[in-house]
Amino acid sequence: MNNDAAAPPAVPVRSRWRDRAVAVTVLVMVWMLLWGVFSWANLISGLAVSVVVLVVFPLPPVIFAGRLRLLGLLHFAWRFLTDLVVASVQLAVLAFRFGHQPRSAIIRVPLRVPSDLVLTLTGEAVSLVPGSLIVDTDQASTTLYIHVINVADRAAVEAFRRNVYETEARIVRAIGSDAEIRMLDHPVPAGKGELT
Amino acid sequence: MTADLVADILAGTCLISGALLSLAAGVGLLRFPDLLSRMHAATKPQVLGLLLILAGTALRLQNTIDITTLVLVGVFQLATAPVAAHMVGRAVYRARQVRTDLLVVDELAGDRAGEAPGPGDRVV
Known part of the structure; x- marks a missing residue:
């Protein structure tokens, strides 16, 4: 839980994967909201689209050291x-x-x-x-x-x-x-x- | 008082106050003295104004597919309005389009004094 920003710490691989999982979840939710109905086809196509988006436009690493209260x-x-x-x-x-x-x-x-x-x-x-x-x-x-x-x-x-x-x-x-x-x-x- | 009537009254209140806020934004846009002040009018009252109009519309439509779209409109408005305002504000400041005579204090000027002019800076 050390967040000394004077020297930007390297982002651990595990939290990068966590960030990507959060991003995929949010993108899939947006995709489902756009379609307005839940169906497996929407879920799978949403997953495919969000993975492509994240591969083509990778997000910069975010340092999130805290927790949600x-x-x-x-x-x-x-x-x-x-x-x-x-x-x-x-x-x-x-x-x-x-x-x-x-x-x-x-x-x-x-x-x-x-x-x-x-x-x-x-x-x-x-x-x-x-x-x-x-x-x-x-x-x-x-x-x-x-x-x-x-x-x-x-x-x-x-x-x-x-x-x-x-x-x-x-x-x-x-x-x-x-x-x-x-x-x-x-x-x-x-x-x-x-x-x- | 049926539930429908209550929903209608709430929807009407939301729509009218949202419209009034948008009107205020329009008046401010015409009336405020410089570009940065106008940005306040252009980007801000309509954040709440739009949210109210979306809420009013949602109460009238009561249809899941439409409401999910309205939620998306609201979320994207909240996420993008500050970014757009920041980009315009930054460009305005660097192009020296700020009415400095109306500023009580400008603490950015001193901090930028030592910097070499960058892209977008208008050198006097």
Whole structure:
């Protein structure tokens, strides 16, 4: 359960096969949903298609050191849905506030857990909630650069930054390893997360 | 109150609120000042808007084959919208199409200052 991302560890063969099995399962499920009915012919043709897809377009190795935690997943899903609704309504109201020029900011958020998977999922979650958009990422330092709309001042910027860290924490508590959860207690690297 | 009536009312509520969110997205797209702000309007309210419309449609159709297709539409929307938004946002920033006068702070500018211009960068 060692996930030291400073030197990217070689992905063990066993977990590569596990990743491929997960990918095949997901692809077969998509195939079945597209057909809409379960039949053995669909299952077998789906398996054939997904194997061909994985051979022709191999996926990059994903390091997944943690495990799925049901409570963490539920907590994340609930907060994600409420955030989605609240932020959608806020942005809709903003769109109808004629004569109001919204100000925005581009902020740097170096994540505390150095994992590509956490970086991707946090980016997706932040990006799906209205009002924030990923402008750039830095994989080496697992940093997200986020464009936030409708921030009036520095205080609002800092509030949003805390928000992103909370999203990261919820994701790690849902899928991370014990070591990754402990990393959440680390302070944000000095001079990186603060305004200069 | 029959179950059908309840389903109809729920479906109607979902469809109308989804349509309103899409309208807000359209208004925002026209009204917001620069490209990055417009990306927010273009990509975001319609995530929830589309999900609501899909839910409303599913309640009306109540047919397994159609519902599985609707689920797929929702899943692919959630998976692809952030990627598309990120690619446009990244290109916009590198092409210097951001209204910097409207930014409270830009922490990316300093980090990119030392880098050599890459493909897509507009050098001033």
